[in-house]
Amino acid sequence: MVARAPPVRPHLLARGPLAERANTFLDKAWSKGWLPQPDLDPDALWATATKLYGARAEAVEHGGRSEEDVADFRERLARLCKALDAEANLNPLGKAMAWGQLSRAVKNRLAFGALWRDRPELLETPLAPPIIVIGHMRSGTTRIHTLLAADPAHSHTRYCDAYHPVPARRGARLGLNRVRAAVELAMLGTLNPWMQSIHPMTANGVEEELAWISAALHHSIYESQWHIPTYSGWSETRDPAPIYREFTRILRTDAASRGVADLPRVLKVPAFTEDLATLLAQFPDARLVIAHRAHDAVLRSAVSLAANQMAMQCDTCSLAAIEARWEHKIALREARMARALANWQGPVAQARFDDLNADWQSAIARVYTDLAVPLTPQALAAMRRVMAASQGGHHHAHAAQLARFSNTG
16 A cells, blocks of 8 residues: 655655644643643653652662663753753743653653662673664664565564553553554654655654663664753763663563564664773674665755754754764764774674665675675565555655755745
């Protein structure tokens, strides 16, 4: 079935009509007292999340974690909330979305701590050496990730597990997290009609692990939605080791819960380029696939994505500020990735965006050869099905948007 095309996106800072109506409604509902305003104070976020645990809250917060990791999350939350208040200039919808994301981060933090106190063996789950796709946002990492994930010899993270990472309680209805994810995607799609053209997602589909580092308050997902330069700058210079220790704990838990720990996980988050040395310290047996695309194309597409996210949540977005932020991010990530790779002795494969466009099978075959991984007929057949299914996908609409903006800019 050919996917229905989204409406025409008239400019980079456009937002959908439902987002406009939601802003108007929330502003009126708060001013008239119909609904309580979301409280983005870190103490309020903690107070709401800890109600479930009562006297156990502190013990749960520490479950499976060192004092350093506990303190890092606390400081990150305080600084992120301060930046939201001082710099982001969120509109009503933006405040509601920020509250939802940060509330979930704190709630899941405690839920994982409770799980790891009850089942500490999850944190000892042995993992097969992962295959990690490294590259800038919009450089072809999603296509490489999806193709490698199609190989039945590999495992991957699903959207429902990325954004609802705490395993359902034993005895709970199977597929509940998948249903929640599907409902959320449907709601987001109505608020943001261009979301699926920029980054296609399905509840059970292959998904990157951005939500897992965001759960530990890595800046990457937040700076793509909100103007928070103070938090971004501070976080960029802070040791990310606590974030990647939490990431690894979540990965071990997911692998054990789904019974896929013996299969190499194909991992992908563009922010990995920024923290590659720290990531490789966690996974010294990893195999790497480096994605390449021309700088201008990467920048143009990254700005489009960030503008789409920011416009929905802020009425005073600046395209110049967004472009400056992503020029900085690309340069920072290039430099850090180069330093990390200079000291890396493990397997590395290269994959170029234009090569994948011209002949994806040959490009993927080279990746497998460079990693010394067998490319089986079963894997190729699965990849062909993925590529065939994507022919009518939403992502082609984003390419058309960028072409139109370039021609009219």
